[in-house]
Amino acid sequence: MARSRIMNTKLNPSPFLNLLSLTPFSSLISTPKKIHKTKKLLLPSTSISLLFVSLLSFFVFPVIIILGTIKVSQSSSSCSVCSPATSLSSSSSSPSSRMLLASLSAIFSDYGDEDKPRLSVSEMVPLPAHGIPSNLSQEEIEFWKQPDNEGYQPCLDFSIRYRKESSVISRENKRFLVVVASGGLNQQRNQIVDAVVIARILKAVLVVPILQVNIIWGDESEFSDIFDVEHFKRTLLADVRVVSSLPFKHLISRQSVETQIPFDVSPLWIRTRFSKQLNEEGILVLKGLDSKLAKNLPSDLQKLRCKVAFHALRFAAPIRDLGNRLARRMWIEGPYIAIHLRLEKDVWIRTGCQTGLGPQFDRMISEERSTRPEYLTGRLNMSYPQRRLAGLCPLNAFEVARLLKALGASRDARVYVAGGEPYGGSDALKPLIREYPNMFTKQTLAREGELLPFFNRSSALAALDYIVSLSSDVFLPSHGGNMGRAMQGHRAYSGHRKYIKPNKRMMLPFFEEKSISEAELGSVIRKMHEKSQGQAEPRTGKRDRDVIAYPVPECMCKHPSFSSSFS
DSSP: OHHHHHHHHHTOOOHHHHHHTTSGGGGGGOOHHHHHHHTOOOOHHHHHHHHHHHHHHHHHHHHHHHHHHHHHHHHHTTOSOOOHHHHHHTOOSOHHHHHHHHHHHHHHHHTSOTTSOOHHHHSOOOOOOOOOOSSOOHHHHHHHOOOOOTTEEEOOOOOHHHHHHHHHHTTOOSOEEEEEEOSSHHHHHHHHHHHHHHHHHHTOEEEOOEEOOOTTTOOOOOHHHHBOHHHHHHHTTTTOOEESSOOHHHHTSOOOEEOOOOSSBOHHHHHHHHHHHHHHHSEEEEEOOTTTBOSOOOHHHHHHHHHIIIIIOOBOHHHHHHHHHHHHHHHTTSOEEEEEOOOOHHHHHHHTOOOSSOHHHHHHHHHHHHHOGGGOOSOTTOOHHHHHHTTOSOOOHHHHHHHHHHHTOOTTOEEEEESSOOTTGGGGGHHHHHHOOOEEOHHHHSOTTTTGGGTTOHHHHHHHHHHHHHTOSEEEESSOSHHHHHHHHHHHHTTOOEEOOOOHHHHHHHHHOSSSOHHHHHHHHHHHHTTOSSOOOOOTTOTTOOTTTOOTTTTEEEOTTGGGTTO
16 A cells, blocks of 8 residues: 555656646656556657657647747736636637646646735636526516626736835734724725725734624624635735734733724825824724725725725635525526615614605604614705605615516516515515515525524625625615625626616606506616616716726726637
């Protein structure tokens, strides 16, 4: 047995021989044992010829590989992050060429530095979009049709200056930034993204962010419960140094927590305000970062935002595994719609809107709102009807059902509903179930015991919704907010999956019009939304737009020649 293991070790082929085995010269690297078993004898002249061809291929084949690699790198140098699957599938090269490229990729990755982050494989990608089902009406075809990506692909091409600064920043070990992130899952994600950017601006070490206990849901999850910490650190190696905890010398000192941060602060403001304190004390603690950092930042920092949101913030393995299982259970049955239905009690309190469930429920919400006026957000001097017609209220289940029907979704369409427990329970969902009976939630998709590890953990449950929603063929939020913006940008970044942004301000007056027929309403609603269904809409010129929701053009660029660069 020991002798057998030694023989196996000696005969283990090199990476080059593995690659050569894919070529017509594979017979030249057969072992003598194999030749003996086939009982074939080679003539001396034949052996010499084959030996000559083998030696020739040994020296010539690497040159061919190097030249091909140079061609690929020259053609794709402007795009540092592209999906390998997309690129290879769209290539016009032969199957053998694609096999060769795949083999090269596997060899280089197996023998490369394991700690080196590879963005092309770190992105959380959805399951493939389905084709359009047959025998559909024109309205239904348009509903399931995916938007044109206009040639945009992920592209995080950092400047030379940024990369030069990285060598110093990644070795920092004296100045530490601690950030406390609050709110729900997607609100926390936004603050973590900005925490990384601020650490980069200050050239500080980032301590893994602290997740504040959510006052509404009582979720006590830590960062490592929701996100993959090691992946987070590894992906950001070239951008900021991330550590799990503070050095001991900082743990015994009391530090003030900085909460007075105005909105729309610039990198210059950050450096001016905090650099001195950081240099003197070695530590800075920030809280209340939500939407405080400017939406318009230098190009490299915008790319860093995308790198954190779409690559570094991968969910922890237990969440990822269950989320992927739930997504496959929806996906395997065909195309489906995901709706982020905002019907939770706190949403009605914060928005100052009525639930649509009747006077009793609306009265209870109004009474609770009057006792907690600090929860009310938005324009305080507007009445409920004014808020609704201004598009500031979430769509209820009845309004979502009317919108889907008007857009062309047939009654047998499969619908996944994401979101927390609706106020009013199952009664709140009845209008949607009546029109779309094939409705699913994470609770109905999960098998017995699968959700138990996430009991009373709202952020983990929201992460499951995120994963299933990302793989849907169509996504529709009933209200704006962080989940809607995150899904809009991530779906664009992952291949421009269809995203419908309800134009509430324009369509609600038509919902109130009693004389309009369903056919007329459908025509109006489809026309109203034809330009807001996931196309590569750029962020340029819109100061209030977040690059996470609009990754074009900072994080995505056009590469018309990329698919042919492998030929």
